[in-house]
Amino acid sequence: MRKMGREDKNIFRKGLAELTPYIPGKPVEEVRRELGLKGRIVRLASNENPIGPSPKAVARMKEVLGEINFYPDGGCFELRAALAEKHALAPGHFVFGNGVDNLIPLAVNTFVNSGDEVIIPTPSFAAYRTSTVVAGGMPVAVPLKNFQLHGEDIYRAVSPKTKMIFICNPNNPTGTIMPAGDLKKLMAALPPSVVVVMDEAYYEYVDHPGYPDSLAHLKRNENVVIFRTFSKIYGLAGLRLGYGMARPDYVNAMEKIREPFAANRVVQAGALEALADQAHTQQVKDAHGRGKQVLCQGLSDLNINFIPTEANFLFADLGVDMELLFPTLLKNGVIIRPGTAWGYPTFARITIGTPDENQFFLDQLAIVLKEWR
Ligand SMILES: Cc1ncc(COP(=O)(O)O)c(C=O)c1O
Numbered sequence: 501m502r503k504m505g506r507e508d509k510n511i512f513r514k515g516l517a518e519l520t521p522y523i524p525g526k527p528v529e530e531v532r533r534e535l536g537l538k539g540r541i542v543r544l545a546s547n548e549n550p551i552g553p554s555p556k557a558v559a560r561m562k563e564v565l566g567e568i569n570f571y572p573d574g575g576c577f578e579l580r581a582a583l584a585e586k587h588a589l590a591p592g593h594f595v596f597g598n599g600v601d602n603l604i605p606l607a608v609n610t611f612v613n614s615g616d617e618v619i620i621p622t623p624s625f626a627a628y629r630t631s632t633v634v635a636g637g638m639p640v641a642v643p644l645k646n647f648q649l650h651g652e653d654i655y656r657a658v659s660p661k662t663k664m665i666f667i668c669n670p671n672n673p674t675g676t677i678m679p680a681g682d683l684k685k686l687m688a689a690l691p692p693s694v695v696v697v698m699d700e701a702y703y704e705y706v707d708h709p710g711y712p713d714s715l716a717h718l719k720r721n722e723n724v725v726i727f728r729t730f731s732k733i734y735g736l737a738g739l740r741l742g743y744g745m746a747r748p749d750y751v752n753a754m755e756k757i758r759e760p761f762a763a764n765r766v767v768q769a770g771a772l773e774a775l776a777d778q779a780h781t782q783q784v785k786d787a788h789g790r791g792k793q794v795l796c797q798g799l800s801d802l803n804i805n806f807i808p809t810e811a812n813f814l815f816a817d818l819g820v821d822m823e824l825l826f827p828t829l830l831k832n833g834v835i836i837r838p839g840t841a842w843g844y845p846t847f848a849r850i851t852i853g854t855p856d857e858n859q860f861f862l863d864q865l866a867i868v869l870k871e872w873r
Contacts, residue, residue, distance in 0.1 A: 651682030675809025
């Protein structure tokens with residue numbers, strides 16, 4: 501018998517030893533509390549929509565607050581029908597989750613056996629590796645080249661043990677896309693035992709003509725699982741709703757282990773309205789375009805290099821170690837995401853905010869850089 505209260509390092513699952521907790525963008529409240537700041541704080545750290553959701557979605561969600569003593573419809577009947585129509589798919593092609601964050605482990609747990617290899621571009625979104633390790637899978641890192649993900653590099657990493665490939669498109673944190681030709685060649689070359697997960701959290705922001713039509717691959721019944729979210733252009737990050745689109749046999753398998761009520765009642769109602777309010781979505785996209793222009797021009801004026809982006813954030817080399825720069829920017833009321841977590845200590849990932857937020861950020865950055873450059 502072990503004595504109660506004694507430390508036993510083996511009590512936790514084996515994979516956990518090599519993991520560290522996800523570090524999200526610092527919340528405004530935390531920065532205010534920790535630094536005692538009274539003035540303006542601009543947070544460009546989590547790729548949120550700075551304008552917010554459709555006012556029609558907000559109004560509908562307020563109505564639904566009167567019904568929150570009841571469980572939601574776990575199958576998301578109405579939203580499923582609306583999305584099926586929007587994407588010209590069958591309702592059976594959809595699975596819903598508490599954000600894409602919730603769907604990533606769902607996909608891994610549906611397909612990946614212990615010892616299977618999972619190909620993960622690097623740098624990219626941290627959850628792919630975490631979910632893989634927790635499931636006992638073996639992450640295989642494929643480095644980006646020149647901040648770009650190449651289909652051939654992924655294909656070269658495929659082995660008889662490969663079960664899943666993550667493609668974050670546009671990629672977080674670089675904002676770059678893997679083009680349609682690369683995806684086409686990759687899909688044609690892969691054995692049927694490999695599932696390709698396309699994380700398209702930033703899909704709605706992309707303007708690039710070379711962006712792949714991943715749904716066309718799904719419509720040919722190929723081995724893809726496509727993720728989209730209501731957290732970004734639809735502005736519902738705080739309520740959590742993501743969806744996956746895949747072949748019905750894949751969806752049926754995922755349905756066996758998904759949380760029964762992952763998509764809550766309030767967000768389901770809000771998402772339905774948000775989808776219908778395309779005028780608002782267009783407004784957000786137009787504002788994003790204006791914000792992007794201000795930010796790109798301002799960074800260029802400060803002689804800062806950044807990677808051309810297709811998403812609502814920029815990966816920029818600020819030229820100074822973020823260990824120094826980040827705390828100073830915080831004191832000046834600016835929260836961005838240091839590139840340190842992705843192995844780029846002088847880089848930062850900056851969410852494209854409103855023109856006004858971007859200008860505030862640029863002004864503070866110019867002040868702070870004078871100190872360090
Ligand atoms: C690539 C990528 N996937 C998934 C997510 C999480 O999306 P959700 O809010 O739907 O969980 C993010 C959020 O930043 C992301 O950047």
